[in-house]
Amino acid sequence: MFELTQNIAALSTPLGGGLAVIRVSGPHSWPGVAQFFSPMGKKHAPWSHRQALVGNWMDGEEVLDQVVLLPFKGPNSFTGEDLVEISFHASPYVVERALHQMAGLGIRPAQAGEFTRRAFMNGKMDLAQAEAVADLLSASHKAAARMAMQHLGGAFSNRIAQMRLGLLDFCALLELELDFSEEEVEFASRSDLAERVQQIEQQIQALLHTYSMGRAIKQGIPVAIVGRPNAGKSTLLNALLQEERALVSDIPGTTRDTVEDELILEGIRFRFIDTAGIRDTQDPIEKLGIERSFDALRRSGMVLHLGDAQSQSLEEFELEEADWRERLGLEDKPILRIWNKMDVPEAQMPAAGGMAISARNGEGLEELKQALLDNLAEMGYGNQDLLISQARHKGLLEQAAQALERVRQHLEAGYSGDLLALDLRQAMRPLEELTGQIGTEEVLGHIFGRFCIGK
Ligand SMILES: Nc1nc2c(ncn2[C@@H]2O[C@H](COP(=O)(O)OP(=O)(O)OP(=O)(O)O)[C@@H](O)[C@H]2O)c(=O)[nH]1
Ligand SMILES: [Mg+2]
Incomplete structure (x- = not known):
């Protein structure tokens, strides 16, 4: 009908x-x-x-x-x-x-995402906000929901629109000069333009810097638990999760493959990765497991380096850390030093730093969780007013940054106004794609296809 x-x-x-x-x-x-x-x-x-x-x-x-x-x-x-x-x-x-x-x-x-797609088509929201609807629907913890809500509320879209307008202003002035080309007037001050371009480049770089944190918040911050065999890594994982997730035994080399699970602390999702104890070994299977430990170290956002306070010296502990830190190039990776088995009477808390816990009886675990949160704050979480987490956003912002760099170089080289205007238009394009002012059916199909039906 x-x-x-x-x-x-x-x-x-x-x-x-x-x-x-x-x-x-x-x-x-x-x-x-x-x-x-x-x-x-x-x-x-x-x-x-x-x-x-x-x-x-x-x-x-x-x-x-x-x-x-x-x-x-x-x-x-x-x-x-x-x-x-x-x-x-x-x-x-x-x-x-x-x-x-x-x-x-x-x-x-x-169809999947069709309600939201109509909202976009009818100008109720821009593309970045529509993407935020999908993010909010899949947000399972506070930090991810907050990030999605910021985008849904338009904070990201507004920032992008501001940048674009900042470029458009100059573009219009440069294009106006073309109409007066015989008179050699300069409506667009080149030094003001250089300053504007630099400002916007900085804003874009600041947003790009938030990407890995944004991703980590969405997917959970990977925290590798590493240390030598028998330090109590699997016991610690189980204690954090309050679940017998990983096998524990007094035989060194029990954990062969990485075991991962999530824990939400104060609304932030952490993904703990229990790893095989790192040592020199001839056992081929154990070797493979240790390769996986190295992998976990590389992809982690933070590392819990667990020492055995019952039997390990500080020197040994530091050598071990220096070894994989250098070998894997982890100079910037935040590492928390933790001494386990403090319940054992002969346990020694080595003088130089670190926290003391007992994974077995739970002592010090609350402090450890707090240290994880503090570390995250040190890494910049909570300082940014706006985070990005979509690969599409990152890619387009990178394109805009590259185009702006060209504008800057061409300004320095004294290019004419018409060429600068073209450069500026190129820098505006990816910003317009971000909010969906321009775009292809393919992009829209991809974005809305990720939604479920009824949204
Ligand atoms: N006393 C005491 N023993 C502990 C503690 N944590 C772990 N253990 C014991 O230490 C032994 C090794 O524990 P695991 O958790 O399997 O050690 P791991 O670091 O995972 O060892 P691998 O998987 O072999 O690398 C087990 O016998 C644990 O019961 C602790 O806090 N105090
Ligand atoms: Mg283990």
């Missing part, structure tokens, strides 16, 4: 709870839904923007369910179109039946 491409419906909540919300969007969403809705009490309840209605959802003469409707009048809706949210009881049969009934009218099932 309705134009098939225009109206869409989908279940927006997962089944399994008490309620199931079906979202319907498009120019005929209101009259479409009204066909099946019989308001409670009155025969004709007026529909108005954001006024909930209670009533029966009819399947022919039969009542399929009692529902609550919430109509939104476009453009003041999520998609920017007329939209209705219908809360059903979460019966798989009811949901499927209602969607089937609507499909019969020409309200077709929505």
Whole structure:
């Protein structure tokens, strides 16, 4: 009955709870839904923007369910179109039946991400904000949700738009000069332009610097637990997770393969990696395991170097650390030194630094967790007002930075205004792609394809 491409419906909540919300969007969403809705009490309840209605959802003469409707009048809706949210009881049969009934009218099932895509197309949000919707949906802890909310709120988009405008100003002036080319006027001060370009380059570099932290926040900060065999690494992993996750034994070389698991501390996700104890060995399997320990060291954001306070000297501990630090080139990697087995009476806390814990009885574990959080603060977490975490954003910002570098070089080389204007346009392009002002169907398909249906 309705134009098939225009109206869409989908279940927006997962089944399994008490309620199931079906979202319907498009120019005929209101009259479409009204066909099946019989308001409670009155025969004709007026529909108005954001006024909930209670009533029966009819399947022919039969009542399929009692529902609550919430109509939104476009453009003041999520998609920017007329939209209705219908809360059903979460019966798989009811949901499927209602969607089937609507499909019969020409309200077709929505594709993955189609609601958000419509919101983007109708100017309700830009592309970076639409991406943030997906990030927020997958955020399982506070830090990731906060980061997504910042982008969703437009902080990132605004910053990008500001940069672009800053370049556009100069571009317009340079292009104006072309109209007066005979008169050799300079509307755009070259020194002001150089300063502006430098400022924007700095802002871009600052954002690029946040990428690894942004990624780590989203995926969890990898923390490698390393040390010599029998130091108690697996015991520590188990104690942190409060779960017998890794095998523990008094035989050195118990852990052969890395074991990973997550822990959320104060809203930040850490991914602990228990590794094979590092030592010289002829055992080929153990060697392979130690290679994996090195791998874990390389990809970790932080390292817990565990020493055995019962039997290891400080000198040995430091030699061991220097060895893999040099071998793997880990000069900048934050390493926390931890002495384990402090419960043993003969344990020695070596004079030079580090924390003392007992993985076995839990002593010092709270301090260790706090040290992890403090270290993160030292690495800059919490200082940045804005973080990026999408590879697409990083790639485009790098392109913009390179283009700006060219502008700077060409300015120094005294290039003419028309060439500088071209350079500036090139630097603006990736910024425009970031917010989706320009873009290809392919990019949009890729971004919205990552969403689930109903979002
Ligand atoms: N007394 C005491 N013993 C501990 C402590 N932590 C671990 N152990 C013991 O030390 C031995 C080795 O512990 P693991 O956790 O398997 O050591 P690991 O570092 O994982 O060893 P590998 O996997 O071989 O590299 C086990 O017998 C543990 O019970 C501790 O805090 N105090
Ligand atoms: Mg182990």
